[in-house]
Amino acid sequence: MNFNGELLERVERAQLALQGFGADALLVSTNVNLFYFAGEVINGYIYIPLEGSATLFVRRPKGMSGSNVVYIRKPEDIVPKLTEMGVAMPSKVAFEGDFMPYSEYCRVANCFAGAEFVNGSGIIRSLRAVKSPYELEMMRESGRRHDMVYSQIATLYSKGMSDLELMAAIENAGRKLGSLGIFRIAGNSMEIFGGSILAGQNADAPSPYDFALGGAGMHPSLPIGANGTILEPGMAIMVDMGSNFTGYMTDMSRVFAIEGVTDPLALKAHQVSIDIQSAICKVAKPGVEAKALYELAYSMVEAAGLTEYFMGHNQQAGFMGHGVGIEINELPVLAPRSRDILCEGMAFAMEPKFVIPGVGAVGTENTYIVTSDGLEKITHFPEEIQIIG
């Protein structure tokens, strides 16, 4: 591979950010960020100097070619190779300190004897928050496939199913449409399989993970989401299955119900969620603070008297939206203390949700792209509660 076109632009944006950060090199080491900069996951590192060409130091796979590819056996080979190539030694290396394990840090930092190592995770996080036109098109494509999968849910449901059976059927529909399956989440202790379906009271089970909602899950080794609840009339059934068809994810939640939902509180809360989505679409644009979006949503929730159900009931999440891209939970964060400001090219999911005891989770989640003058919605499946069965 070579750093050209789209990939060269990413390297150049990183170099500009390095300048602002005051470091003279960036060392990329995690799979998601190797994919971001190299266009593919490799086993190795990318070294981006403040000026000049980036180098891909590869352990595996065999057989890569290109002027930017240098094979290594171990991280200790990087510095001698840079010296051979005539690259000046850095004095301050930004590295992925939020993700690189301590022992790998010790080993790698030791290779660059004399250089200061500083946590530059935030640099890459900020770069990735603003997508290129190519990346946005990848996201739109995941959104289109996401819609196609959700359009099949009413057909996939059959009477007597459990949440897990419906989930397996939705996963299978996604895989048949080309889903990569893998669900990537920013954050070290985050894990999930496929996504989440919350039916009835299970929506109120607290989870250890930092997702919007919980659910007991199938097993204590993965306590999140569907737990084997048999789907019954009167329950709200929230489907929040991931969509990764292009290396870029979209996030969408919709509520299904057998014969519909009749509980007035649940119906009201669902409508408030739809109204929040509309209200935010009217004000969100480049320059707007992400926390202002949270505050607008929260004021609507307060006005409706629904604060005790917002973003959970037994356990409430402290945010109502997050950036989406190669992973979910990217920047911006839509939360009270967020310091993020919307920029053109950002993509985020907005998920004002409510847990109504005895009924389940209601509300909607959509993924949006920030355009020059507002938001472009890229998850189009109808937002009303969908009757199945």
Place this chain on the structure above:
Amino acid sequence: MNFNGELLERVERAQLALQGFGADALLVSTNVNLFYFAGEVINGYIYIPLEGSATLFVRRPKGMSGSNVVYIRKPEDIVPKLTEMGVAMPSKVAFEGDFMPYSEYCRVANCFAGAEFVNGSGIIRSLRAVKSPYELEMMRESGRRHDMVYSQIATLYSKGMSDLELMAAIENAGRKLGSLGIFRIAGNSMEIFGGSILAGQNADAPSPYDFALGGAGMHPSLPIGANGTILEPGMAIMVDMGSNFTGYMTDMSRVFAIEGVTDPLALKAHQVSIDIQSAICKVAKPGVEAKALYELAYSMVEAAGLTEYFMGHNQQAGFMGHGVGIEINELPVLAPRSRDILCEGMAFAMEPKFVIPGVGAVGTENTYIVTSDGLEKITHFPEEIQIIG
């Protein structure tokens, strides 16, 4: 929760190991090891002192109770809580240095001002390598379900399918039988979805990951395994799908072929793999070096003149087996330089595989438990090449 029964034994084993290691506390922070010690994934830490009770410091989920549970908001709360509880401050804390990110390490180590932090990942890795009777029963159960899934493969296949279509059907069969879906792998840059199917020439595509074999995968963001190859007569179709039904995994690979495999080299190599499994079953028992198993296998491969195809062809893996439990790639490692010695209660997968150009991957993989006098096989599906279609 409380540390009693099975969980108390794990804590006590950790305390014994701490003594040998010369540290006076162990701080557990990763999901897999929180699950190992607490019996469930939580968001927080477990603090295991050299003597006395372990404490579960929990951020989420809400609502846990038990004499060992202490709620915290942030890691900075741990030390004041320990002081309140009358626990003596440690002077040397073993922590998960191979997994804890650098920035979290800085924050947590700073909380224990004055204490030395040392990488204790190896302690937990060694503890987990030797399973309790309860854990072994969880593994046997995953093995039984694994067999049930593989028994359906011939029925799931239909003419004209791609590797991806067959894979989606196998995943779905697993989920219907209660698979948790999630595939956990020890090692920071390891990722996979569901497992791997390698059909024909795709088996020879090198991958960045440290798995036994490769495969191009569907997308550069996850370059491993099935790549959309249409299944055709003459190809070896190696199915290596994960099985996680109980929080404990098993690993099994089998070869399928439409109308069978006729290539003499492929047939010979497959038989050598079966012979290696048998030969190793005769010699493996507690006290035997893991590297001796690799050496025995390699000598049989050499005698058969098959070294250039062993564990890959374009790119060859340097091991032929690995421990299995909560994750794959646990200890012991069956590789030339392994220093692991078999102990009663260990569980490992042995996967002597070959990639035959133009045909695909052949060989078998089984999961075994080390008993007091040998090996117990826990993956029972027939090892001969299975004819489908």
